[in-house]
Amino acid sequence: MKTFFEGSQFILIVLLLGVQLSTYLLLPYGVEGLVLIAFLLLLLSYTLLRGSAAGLFWSLPYLLILGAVLFDSQFFNRFVKEIEVPLPYMLAYGIALIGLILLAGYIQNQLTDQRQLVLKLQERIRRFTAVDIETGFDNPERMEFEVTAEMKRIDRYGGSFVLLILQMDHYEEFQKLYGEKERAHLLSSLAYKLGELTRQTDRKFRYDTDRLAVLLTNTTVESVEIVSSKLENKLKVHQLLSGNLIDLTFLIGQVTYEPGSESMDYEVLMEKVESERVSYVL
Template sequence: MLEHILIIILAMMVAALSLSILVRWRQTKGAILLDEKAINELISSVVDNAKAGRLPDIAERVSHILGDYLKCSKIAFLKLSKSELKANHVIGVEDNSLKQLSFTLTPDLQARLRSVLEVTEISELNSILPSEIMLLFKRLNFNYFFSVFLRNNLFGVYFIETGLSSSNASLKFLTTALAFSLSAAYHIRQQEKKLKKYENRLKNSIVSNRPGNSEQVIARRDLNRYLKIKNSRELVTELTKTLCKEGNLSKLAFYVNSADIDGTLISVNMHVKDAIDKVLKENYDLISDELEPGTVCDLEDTSQKFPQIRKRLGNTDGEINKIASIPWLNNQKAIIAWNENSPKDNTRQYVQEYWFNAIPLVEYVGRYERAKEMSYTDGLTGLYNHRYFQKRLTEELQRASRYGRSLALLILDVDDLKVINDNYGHPAGDILLKSLANILSDSVRSIDLISRYGGDEFCLIMSETSRNRARLSMNRIRSRIASNPLRLEGASDNIQYSVSIGGAVYPVDAESVDDLIKAADKALLQAKAEGRNCSRLFQSII
């Protein structure tokens, strides 16, 4: 069901992550030791398993990659289940040790796992894990661990044994890429299971919930076709077209407010003149208020009520003669207008029953759209995530190129977040990141896009922004952060913190997505090198 979405999500995420980490490590830690074959196998194995519908096999394939390229002779993946971390998949571990590979996820352990964003030496858990577990890890020669999160919740932890040193770039790069890949794969799989379960209930409810002994107004052949549509506007259009055809209606129009933040009107017009369609759109709110759900207004019956509707619509020139209100999602009402020039004797009942059966389909697509939106959102801050940032930056750069406009990219990094975590605890760091997200949202235009790039880094995509305007924006952001220190409950003083910002502008500094990210990243590194709490725009020679 989500096969194509899965493939696109995983391939884009892994490729983008690989590129970004490669760029950063080349700039700060020297050349990556991994060869191209390792990267290609990582991408292809995740995508192939997703395509074949074998997402559970990804964990096993990850273990093989760890063994092949990081020389891991022993691997254990402990999955979180009801506050217990239990062995889920192991390689090189004897059977009599499996039952012992289980321990409780304490608040201290959870905080520590959330604070590490890369592979970490297992000795870091000495003061947190029970001594018998640490002795077991020592006996099994495990020396590193890295976490896998499902959105903002811990999913499980990998424990590995390898002879590579903790400073090895290959070790850090590949484990980070694998953790992000698994997180995306498991999240999508979870959503897929929920939607599949709902889809099965939906097929049954459309038959069992129709009123009385009425005919099946949505044929099963159409139902299967509708279930393949994953866009609510497209689905409503298809449903309206089918109703017009199957109901033998010469003219039909449908109107409902969308569930989008802006509440735009979804409208479908089947052969109604544009002038009448315009009047219906303009008076949607009035008609919706006047007509109770299930009520039909006969425009040709002057004995009926609804004088306001007749007054507003005026003479419809025979385009429509019936208007009905039907209950819709989220306590809304949809409006249907049609011309009842039909041989069917039960046209009104047919129209209402059709939409009665169609609403579960629309609700199903709405669930899918919400699940897809969740995969674009950072669980902690509510901002867009790294994957959506990559998608939108590509789109915005293409738009800037097409219309000959500038585009600025800013990358922000919180200065010394680790110090705040160490002094006040990791929950304080989370509060800081959420507070910073709010400050950024209040500091930019509504057309600018803010995303959490990863860890303590944030990105801003600013369309139609020159270098001068980008510089002003960077200074404004740092000024607002300085005037809004972090306030923690129970702390005697507010916590002052700062950010470093690097920026680059298309097409002056770069002409491609990769080069623009690279240029902004170089400017960020320069800002940090100059003492932090400052901002720099990219210069061709730094």
């Protein structure tokens, strides 16, 4: 990162010096000088946005037209009168234009690379931050990884698992009615109760803002009835920080993955469990 900034600063200084020198030399030549400066700044700005290839693409026709005008003014004077800018300055201007565009393209490439690197680092940080702070459960990225790994294990060795999705009904209304502290307390309470209700080998996830998920490993459809009964007894009533008791409503979906389900990938599995959600007052 330090090397990037040092190299970019040097290139940027050279670029600015080249623009300033060009401006200083062309400004005394009136309108012609201003037009040349304007095109120089326009092409450099475009290069900083689109890259050196795009800058060179538009600079070459510009230089060809400029060369044709210069040639006509020097030998024929058919279309334009004699140009006030000296011929050596014009030649130097063309060379400087190409050089400055290459420098601007280099800076644009470096900025693009740095932007992509920052995005990759942010994505890696987001993936490594596997635990949801409010519940202590794993995040959606970790959930996809764990569920996919369990699906592959079932496909290879047999067995089954059940995935439960619990969506808190009227979650946003709850937050508006009771406030942020009660919302955080609700999530913490649900996480604690789910931890008590499930085995240590079961995996818990914060699947979405208002959704919790439980991966019940080595579980059959019949065994889910036991889990559902525990959920009914433990989660149907929530105690607020004020001490008041309220009933909770959930949309619950479940899907069983067994051998022979190889055609079902993670996305299909999630679509199925979401489509089978049923409203429960626990």
